[in-house]
Amino acid sequence: MEFQSAAEERGSTAGPSIERVIDLVHLSRMTLGDRALEREVLALFSRQARLTLARIKHGPPEAVAAAAHTLKGAARGIGAHRVARAAEVVEHSGHPDRADAVRALEGAVAEAGAVIEELLSPIDRMRSAIRRPEQP
Secondary structure, three states: OOOOOHHHHOOOOOOOOOOOOOOHHHHHHHOOOOHHHHHHHHHHHHHHHHHHHHHHHHOOHHHHHHHHHHHHHHHHHHOOHHHHHHHHHHHHOOHHHHHHHHHHHHHHHHHHHHHHHHHHHHHHHHHHHHHOOOOO
């Protein structure tokens, strides 16, 4: 019996799609098709991206490149290619040119966060319904 990833189960064996906000095929490959792990990784990325973006926006200028580099790697890991590209621009931009790059990164992180929330929200609603006591 051969192992099938979640991407293959979904009928997709195509290569990574840099056009999607979150490349679910890439994510599935990175998590070996484990959907629970996919959800966990997405939630962790969403939180890390917000925290790292705050460090980029409000931290000392000398720490910006390292924070952007960290975010770039995390984004590549889950297939958030737009975030990774925007973080790379911030990483390599000089301090005077950084404001526009940070705004673009902020938009990419917000877009990825919205998609992640959309992906995770049906599961969260189901969990809430399970935890809610029955009404008489």
